[in-house]
Amino acid sequence: MDGTLFQTNKILEISLKETFDHLRMLNLWEKETPIEKYREIMGVPLPVVWETLLPDHKNIVREQANDFFHEKLITHINEGNGALYPHVVEVFNLLKNNGCSIFIASNGQIEYLQAIVRHYHLDRWVTETFSIQQIQSQNKGDLVQTIVKKYTIEKGAVIGDRLSDINAAKSNGLMAIGCNFDFAQEDELAQADIKIDSLLELRMIVEKLSCKA
Incomplete structure (x- = not known):
């Protein structure tokens, strides 16, 4: 998130x-x-x-x-003082139209995540939002594993800006896509399978994933 x-x-x-x-x-x-x-x-x-x-x-x-x-x-x-990153809605529509299921896995608290989902109506695209509060280990890899098991995911990607996202992808056999956005660090992004500077770059990646709902 x-x-x-x-x-x-x-x-x-x-x-x-x-x-x-x-x-x-x-x-x-x-x-x-x-x-x-x-x-x-x-x-x-x-x-x-x-x-x-x-x-x-x-x-x-x-x-x-x-x-x-x-x-x-x-x-x-x-109060509307935040904002989604550019092209979030466009990319979410693209993913859904290509048969991909979308999940949010975050270290944020449940109430905080719910506020964002509610304010921007993200549940139009997002199947389920998961918070690190839901697992005892407080490890994002374990959180992603929870999603993989619950929804029987065999192929997919974790898209995020920090090392915890990249490690969560690799520990679950998923593609790690690093976002070079505000909080990203170059040494962490270097460990991702793919680095993107804009969510629009996911257009070319979606076909390779061959997502199925």
């Missing part, structure tokens, strides 16, 4: 700033908002996010910060 379908950067910085302003108000933070640090670790499970951003704080503070952060994210989504 983040950095592949949804332009998280449009609401990320303001939501993170609001969260750390809240922490400052509670006298729990004095430094600058660690926006760059968050950008570096985009794609990791949420517990790792807050352990990294708040390394010297107790878990209860991290949990409260995460809850506040997600409230702000969802508010901005509902």
Whole structure:
């Protein structure tokens, strides 16, 4: 979802700033908002996010910060401050017309993902949305494996912008398509089977996948 379908950067910085302003108000933070640090670790499970951003704080503070952060994210989504990446709708139509089933596998929280799906009516194309919260291991490879088993998928691809997406594809015998978008890192994308700079490039890839619903 983040950095592949949804332009998280449009609401990320303001939501993170609001969260750390809240922490400052509670006298729990004095430094600058660690926006760059968050950008570096985009794609990791949420517990790792807050352990990294708040390394010297107790878990209860991290949990409260995460809850506040997600409230702000969802508010901005509902207010229309975010956006899908260019050509998402066009590509989704293309995939569905070619008999492909579409799933979202994300490290995002369930309520956050549901807000995006609802606001942009993604359920018109997406068969099911899966959150890392649904599996105990907090590993995206295991999350994708859940989808593969549930829907008996024999051929397909994982399309994403971070190493966790690429590894999830390879651990499940799927094609890894790396998106060179906002949060992508070159050394991670180098490990993908294919790198794309625009979702429109999926046009040529779809035929090779020979997807079946």
